[in-house]
Amino acid sequence: METIYSTRFLEISYVPEKNCLVQTWKAFCTSEEFRAGQLKTAELFVAKRCKNFVSDAKEAGLLKKEDTDWVTEVVTPQLVKAGMSVLNLVIPESAFTKMTIMNLEKSEKDAKNSGLAYFSSLESALASIG
16 A cells, blocks of 8 residues: 555555555544545546545544535545445544444435445455455
């Protein structure tokens, strides 16, 4: 796994043997930082011609529903258009942040963007990709 982008709150890595981009949230971030990180993720997903995507939210901070709705409306369609076939999510440890994931799941399901698969670790999320 090769780190290709890093900030205080987000690390983006590429796993060539899985043709996968991995987004690892490391800390709380503002709405503006979150959205910028999501846009950078989409840009790198396209640039690397990935087909698989893992978002590791284990250490993520709480987000507003508006932000998860924005991901569904803006970012996920970009990933799907670019050919995303797998969207795996490592679930957060915080009960409060799990609410963010529930909002995202509902938005994604309502928009019929993509299916989410949930994992307890990054290793298991990557192992599930053929």
